Amino acid sequence: MQTVKIVVTGPFNAGKTQFIKTVSEIDVVSTDKKITSDQERVKNTTTVAMDFGRITIDENLVLYLFGTPGQRRFDFMWEILSEGMLGFIVLVDSTRPETFHEARSILETFKAFAPTPYVVAANKQDLEDAWDVEDLRIALRLGDDVKVVPCVATDKESVKKVLLELLYSILEYLEKSDRGRTKSQE
Amino acid sequence: MALKGNLRSFSFVQLLNLIHLARKTGQLSIQGPNKQALLYFQQGKLAYASQDGQGGSLLDVLYRAKRLTPSQYRALQQRASRYTDKELGLLLVNAGYFTPSEILNVLKNAYRETVRQLFTWAEGNFEFNAQAPPPRGKILVRLGLENLIIEGARHLREWERLQQEIPTLDVALKFVDRPRTNIQDLNLSVEEWRVLSYVSPRNTLRQIANALKLSDMEIRRIVYGLIQAGLVELVRPEAKKLPEIKLAFSDRPKEERVSLLNKIIDRIRSL
Numbered sequence: 001m002q003t004v005k006i007v008v009t010g011p012f013n014a015g016k017t018q019f020i021k022t023v024s025e026i027d028v029v030s031t032d033k034k035i036t037s038d039q040e041r042v043k044n045t046t047t048v049a050m051d052f053g054r055i056t057i058d059e060n061l062v063l064y065l066f067g068t069p070g071q072r073r074f075d076f077m078w079e080i081l082s083e084g085m086l087g088f089i090v091l092v093d094s095t096r097p098e099t100f101h102e103a104r105s106i107l108e109t110f111k112a113f114a115p116t117p118y119v120v121a122a123n124k125q126d127l128e129d130a131w132d133v134e135d136l137r138i139a140l141r142l143g144d145d146v147k148v149v150p151c152v153a154t155d156k157e158s159v160k161k162v163l164l165e166l167l168y169s170i171l172e173y174l175e176k177s178d179r180g181r182t183k184s185q186e
Numbered sequence: 187m188a189l190k191g192n193l194r195s196f197s198f199v200q201l202l203n204l205i206h207l208a209r210k211t212g213q214l215s216i217q218g219p220n221k222q223a224l225l226y227f228q229q230g231k232l233a234y235a236s237q238d239g240q241g242g243s244l245l246d247v248l249y250r251a252k253r254l255t256p257s258q259y260r261a262l263q264q265r266a267s268r269y270t271d272k273e274l275g276l277l278l279v280n281a282g283y284f285t286p287s288e289i290l291n292v293l294k295n296a297y298r299e300t301v302r303q304l305f306t307w308a309e310g311n312f313e314f315n316a317q318a319p320p321p322r323g324k325i326l327v328r329l330g331l332e333n334l335i336i337e338g339a340r341h342l343r344e345w346e347r348l349q350q351e352i353p354t355l356d357v358a359l360k361f362v363d364r365p366r367t368n369i370q371d372l373n374l375s376v377e378e379w380r381v382l383s384y385v386s387p388r389n390t391l392r393q394i395a396n397a398l399k400l401s402d403m404e405i406r407r408i409v410y411g412l413i414q415a416g417l418v419e420l421v422r423p424e425a426k427k428l429p430e431i432k433l434a435f436s437d438r439p440k441e442e443r444v445s446l447l448n449k450i451i452d453r454i455r456s457l
């Protein structure tokens with residue numbers, strides 16, 4: 001059995017849990033449990049909030065969706081994410097400009113460590129106060145080459161669209177890269 | 187679609203930058219704690235600006251710019267109430283008081299001054315309305331925002347926000363691939379030029395600051411201005427070793443990876 005992962009990250013309240021809930025075939029497992037970190041910090045326990053969803057592709061392949069607030073406890077998360085990652089999605093609450101800074105810095109952190117395609121999902125587009133996708137692009141200082149996809153995490157079709165946009169980017173990235181080799185995105 | 191927020195979390199400089207880059211047309215209103223401002227933009231250029239209703243009237247602007255004597259001002263004031271700014275402007279031009287470009291320049295300076303004051307606002311709810319018509323009867327100018335944005339970034343004294351924008355000095359700079367601003371059009375300060383000369387993925391901000399004897403704060407402020415102007419962007423320094431991450435299917439031949447991906451795509455489509 002082969003497993004692959006897509007990471008859903010973004011600031012608190014951006015809609016990560018909802019996003020995963022909407023497409024997962026299992027009830028989303030949201031951990032809030034104590035996790036003991038590595039040797040030097042055996043005595044330290046840290047609370048890590050993670051969501052965990054699943055989509056079975058076929059009898060040999062399973063896609064896991066990981067929701068994580070990013071930034072904090074990155075080193076721990078790394079253990080989990082470093083194998084079999086396909087790409088990541090940065091969710092942003094389009095109605096809360098006060099979180100754009102954080103979204104931007106989470107994106108930077110991930111970009112620096114995961115040389116994989118990503119998309120930005122401008123969530124909560126159903127709300128009246130939602131910023132327009134193109135305004136968000138500028139506010140987050142994203143280049144024209146970064147996909148910013150409008151999203152309503154409660155709507156299945158919308159979530160599918162975001163996942164597909166990411167997968168298309170990965171496919172494109174594969175087509176461009178050398179045979180069987182992985183090159184940094186930048 | 188809304189473009190709303192508070193200056194606490196999205197500064198006026200950032201707003202100007204957004205309007206500039208997206209070449210927006212419309213009205214920006216800002217409601218501060220005890221004052222308010224109204225600006226109008228056309229294709230990303232400033233067309234009009236007023237604060238608390240003042241700074242808007244042509245006659246007042248001309249008077250404050252000392253382009254009218256007190257007696258001229260009083261005489262015109264009585265007649266002016268019947269005219270819009272556009273009509274009054276035409277009248278003054280026809281009467282030979284001013285040339286059209288003199289009037290436009292005085293207005294530009296006044297609007298620039300209004301914008302400068304807005305840089306000091308730390309809070310205030312803002313709303314951009316792309317549907318709003320241009321202010322009635324007002325003379326509109328075309329004032330590019332590039333230099334105001336740079337100036338505004340220089341004004342940004344709040345340490346906290348700079349700290350948020352540039353959380354660590356262990357990053358490097360690179361020139362953006364396709365700058366939307368022409369560097370020749372910018373009035374850069376000496377310090378800004380000096381920092382620009384060090385832009386390279388091999389130099390961290392810390393190293394640049396040390397080389398130029400700039401404080402943490404100074405280097406942040408300068409770099410922030412350059413980023414806002416669209417000239418440079420932050421990149422991770424070249425030397426830094428990254429932990430390896432093993433991407434899905436990275437050990438498989440390309441054809442197989444593509445086919446696995448297509449399987450996932452088909453499955454998601456069918457959900």
Ligand SMILES: Nc1nc2c(ncn2[C@@H]2O[C@H](COP(=O)(O)OP(=O)(O)O)[C@@H](O)[C@H]2O)c(=O)[nH]1
Nearest residue numbers: 012013014015016017018123124151152153154
């Ligand atoms: N209207 C609306 N509400 C949403 C959307 N996505 C999430 N929410 C709500 O936003 C809140 C935070 O969502 P949650 O998934 O818990 O955010 P998380 O902290 O990123 O996991 C919840 O009340 C969700 O119901 C959306 O697309 N539209």
Ligand SMILES: [Mg+2]
Nearest residue numbers: 016017018051
């Ligand atoms: Mg959650």
